[in-house]
Amino acid sequence: MEDYRIEEITARDEMEQLGTKEKFWFYDENNNKKLFKIGRPGTGEDWSEKVAYELAQLLKIPCAKYELATWNKKQGTVSTSFVPEGTRLVHGNELLVAFHNDDYPKSVKYHLTEPKLLVKRQCLTSERKLEKLINSIS
Secondary structure: OOOOOOEEEOOOOEEOOOOOOOEEEEEOOOOOEEEEEEOOOOOOHHHHHHHHHHHHHHOOOOOOOEEEEEEOOEEEEEEEOOOOOOOOOOOHHHHHHHHOOOOOOOOOOOOOOOHHHHHHHHHHHHHHHHHHHHHHHO
């Protein structure tokens, strides 16, 4: 079995606002921009991203590279930015808003209290919106 190195992060350069996890961007010793995501304790968020990355590598599926890391005694993962210099990442919800500005939520935060019901409801809603998007393009 292979052992994985756990990188220790000391710098903290820019906060990342998107998503639900605490995270920030930093520059490594080679001036590569990287994202450190703090895993919530007891959830396995840190190691599960590493496992998913390793599985994708074995299956030859393109994906972001994840490494295990710590910062301020907090466990998490590090991922290198894959967005080319001078450009920005366009998220899927930004594109959907362009097509369905009236009915697609620009910014939604989900606080899960009944996860199964919420996921089922969101999937059905997203499925209908996807059908509308496909029909509008066709």
